[in-house]
Amino acid sequence: MTPMVFHAIDFSASQVGSGLALSALVGTVVRFLSGALLDRGLSCSWPVRITTILAVLADITLFRANSYSGFVIGEILLGSAAGLYWPAIELAVPLSCGSVPSGRGYALVRSADALGFGIGALFGSLCAWLGMLRLIYGVEAICMIAVLLLISLYPLLDERRTASEQRLQDDSEERLNLTWLIPLLPVLAISIVATGILSLEQSALPIDLVRGGLERPGLSETSSGGLIALQLTLLVILQWPVGRWLADRSVGFGLGLSLSSFSVACLLLGLSALTSTGTTLVVLALLPMALAQAAFLPTATEAVIEETPPQHRGLAMALFSQCFAISAIVAPLIGGTLLDRQGHGLLLWIGMAAACLAMLPTAYQLRPRFDSSGSQKHLVDAVAGNPGPLGS
Numbered sequence: 001m002t003p004m005v006f007h008a009i010d011f012s013a014s015q016v017g018s019g020l021a022l023s024a025l026v027g028t029v030v031r032f033l034s035g036a037l038l039d040r041g042l043s044c045s046w047p048v049r050i051t052t053i054l055a056v057l058a059d060i061t062l063f064r065a066n067s068y069s070g071f072v073i074g075e076i077l078l079g080s081a082a083g084l085y086w087p088a089i090e091l092a093v094p095l096s097c098g099s100v101p102s103g104r105g106y107a108l109v110r111s112a113d114a115l116g117f118g119i120g121a122l123f124g125s126l127c128a129w130l131g132m133l134r135l136i137y138g139v140e141a142i143c144m145i146a147v148l149l150l151i152s153l154y155p156l157l158d159e160r161r162t163a164s165e166q167r168l169q170d171d172s173e174e175r176l177n178l179t180w181l182i183p184l185l186p187v188l189a190i191s192i193v194a195t196g197i198l199s200l201e202q203s204a205l206p207i208d209l210v211r212g213g214l215e216r217p218g219l220s221e222t223s224s225g226g227l228i229a230l231q232l233t234l235l236v237i238l239q240w241p242v243g244r245w246l247a248d249r250s251v252g253f254g255l256g257l258s259l260s261s262f263s264v265a266c267l268l269l270g271l272s273a274l275t276s277t278g279t280t281l282v283v284l285a286l287l288p289m290a291l292a293q294a295a296f297l298p299t300a301t302e303a304v305i306e307e308t309p310p311q312h313r314g315l316a317m318a319l320f321s322q323c324f325a326i327s328a329i330v331a332p333l334i335g336g337t338l339l340d341r342q343g344h345g346l347l348l349w350i351g352m353a354a355a356c357l358a359m360l361p362t363a364y365q366l367r368p369r370f371d372s373s374g375s376q377k378h379l380v381d382a383v384a385g386n387p388g389p390l391g392s
Contacts, residue, residue: 001124001136001228002062003206004221006071008133013207017336019071020203023079024328030083031325035318038091039311045155047088052148054081059137059144079325086321088156090301091314096157102305106298107243113297114232114239116143121229128225180312183369184319186362187303190255191323193355194296196331197262199324200352201228201289204335205269208345209282213273216282216344227282234290242294251306254299255363261292263356270349306368 003016034047058077065071093109094102120139127135209227212218219227246254268285272278301320308316338348 013336013339017332020332021329023075024325027079027083028325031318035087035315038314044088044092047084051081051085052144055144059141063137087317090317092156103247110298111240114235118232118236121232125225195327199327199331203332213344216278231286238294243298251303252366258296259356261288263353265289266349266353273344273346
């Protein structure tokens, strides 16, 4: 909802995009710090605790901001909070699963994420309808305080210490070897494209809906927020059944499904600019967009786990989280510039659809190497999309 908040006080799309990009740039540095500390034994709970404090400070700043400098300070605080949070919370999932396959754990966690996104968007739409959109920052602050209380009472599980002590001598030399990164690169490349669309959905899509297309009429801020809330509601509905279904299939199949769905959604969003009834195409695009997100979010995280030895998973999660950061730097800048220059999102969305199709062969060539416990394994051909050991 932030782009609509500051667009309403005459910020240009480029200004909004640059603020979001700066936030992501700061988050890039903090993610590496968080991942490195996690690999050195830091409990996953501590980065989450610090995240809540930074997020509340950011909410207070953004609630009061009326200038570009205030907006930037708030976004920098949010970027720092996100940089600390994501590597820690993603690594905590397999550490908390016990005997349950981590793929199912990620499906459940992503369902909780989707529920939170959906509820937040509904609150945002209500705030927009009441003409007090900035109240969304109050909602977020309350959520962060609740997280801080919960994690203080129930710290995240972390059973790495005994295993890491047993492997300390064996791993001391391996930490200097970066060959483990090579199999992870295709997953990161796919993730940059997919997270680029997620970033554009947050930054460019709300402005595109409000401004309208070549023929498509512009929507009010309330209607635009309502469409975004509808898409997130669909995500809430689809996340668990889709994530649970894909947990018993190869990550290549899941990522391929995600990229295909993203491509269809972006194509519909692009074509919507060409007709006066384009809002109907926007509504139709919401379903494949939600399906794409439901398939991507748990599958990509599980792919990182399956491609990375356990002693490097903190840094691997930081690198995976960097995909969100890189996309959040580049995508809002490109999206904002195209919207300002062209006045519509036709080229932007068609370009993203083509990028997704170009990455499909990479998804189907993935060959995971480890299970959630760190043991080496052999999965079935990713192209087949049949259940592997995780489904047995």
